[in-house]
Amino acid sequence: MNIVVDGYNICYKTTGTGDKTVVILQGWGTDLGVYDSVAGVIDGSRYRVIQFDFPGFGGSDEPKEPWDVDGFADFFCRFMEVMQVKQATLIGHSYGGRVIIKLAARESIPFEITNIILIDSAGVLPVRTTAQKWKIRKYKILKKFLNLKLIYAMFPEVIDDWRSRQGSADYRNATPMMRQCMVKAVNEDLTELLPRIRQEVLLIWGDQDTATPIRDAHIMEEKIPNCGLAVIPGTGHFSFLEKPAQFRGIMEAYLK
Known part of the structure; x- marks a missing residue:
């Protein structure tokens, strides 16, 4: 119904x-x-x-x-x-x-x-270990770098493939709008x-x-x-x- x-x-x-x-x-x-x-x-x-x-x-x-x-x-x-x-x-x-x-x-x-x-x-x-915190930090640095227009223009397919493999299964399967909702929730x-x-x-x-x-x-x-x-x-x-x-x-x- x-x-x-x-x-x-x-x-x-x-x-x-x-x-x-x-x-x-x-x-x-x-x-x-x-x-x-x-x-x-x-x-x-x-x-x-x-x-x-x-x-x-x-x-x-x-x-x-x-x-x-x-x-x-x-x-x-x-x-x-x-x-x-x-x-x-x-x-x-x-x-x-x-x-x-x-x-x-x-x-x-x-x-x-x-x-x-x-x-x-x-x-x-969740309580994050030092290794998990470092992994998140590296991800944010790499994400910022790959979002540069010049870098993306040089390697669009490689960067799109990398983006598609990041985050949990729930995050990857969500629409752009629901991804934003999910990020607000988990943090x-x-x-x-x-x-x-x-x-x-x-x-x-x-x-x-x-x-x-x-x-x-x-x-x-x-x-x-x-x-x-x-x-x-x-x-x-x-x-x-x-x-x-x-x-x-x-x-x-x-x-x-």
């Missing part, structure tokens, strides 16, 4: 008929269908589950300007108003967790967050916002996650006042897909 929010055509779907609402906020570069298995473990007789694509994700329109995380959080508030949701449990995977942290730390929003589930959530800035550390979260928070994490390592989960568990951590051994950044039975058990126990 589609709905128009602030002029953006947004893909979404709902399942369940319950009188409580759960909204799933997706990870970067995914589409809402990736979270069908998450929605599937939620009791549809008790909950209505909403899945949607952020602007620039899946089948939704792309932002008209490069948004930071607050931009996506502002959009989500408008989405909830259009969907007429006044109260909800929020589930966020990866980037979706970033947006939830931003919302939960605000003084006021136009709906109530009853509780939060963060799955392999982003938001904590922002939300650690200082964690103590402001007033809601009960459940963290679900894969101990082999390399995108948002288990270290991030322990930082969140320590800094969020009312927080618990459930680890799914042997899983990575998509822990809910890698061991669905264990994920189902955690979710069912928590939501009951």
Whole structure:
């Protein structure tokens, strides 16, 4: 289904008929269908589950300007108003967790967050080794040099090939607009916002996650006042897909 929010055509779907609402906020570069298995473990007789694509994700329109995380959080508030949701449990995977942290730390929003589930959530800035810092410095120097008009005119194909191989897979696969949004997100550390979260928070994490390592989960568990951590051994950044039975058990126990 589609709905128009602030002029953006947004893909979404709902399942369940319950009188409580759960909204799933997706990870970067995914589409809402990736979270069908998450929605599937939620009791549809008790909950209505909403899945949607952020602007620039899946089948939704792309932002008209490069948004930071607050931009996506502002959009989500408008989405909830259009969907007429006044109260909800929020589930966020990866980037979706970033947006939830931003919302939960605000003084006021136009709906109530009853509780939060963060799955392999982003938001904590990674600790970079000396070697990684030097690699980034070399990249910036080389990028500045290759962007010189004279140099590019001499070796356009070589430079274009080099550019196409830089950054993460998510960055390489993104459009120019979404690349700008992504850069704004990954360079922002939300650690200082964690103590402001007033809601009960459940963290679900894969101990082999390399995108948002288990270290991030322990930082969140320590800094969020009312927080618990459930680890799914042997899983990575998509822990809910890698061991669905264990994920189902955690979710069912928590939501009951």
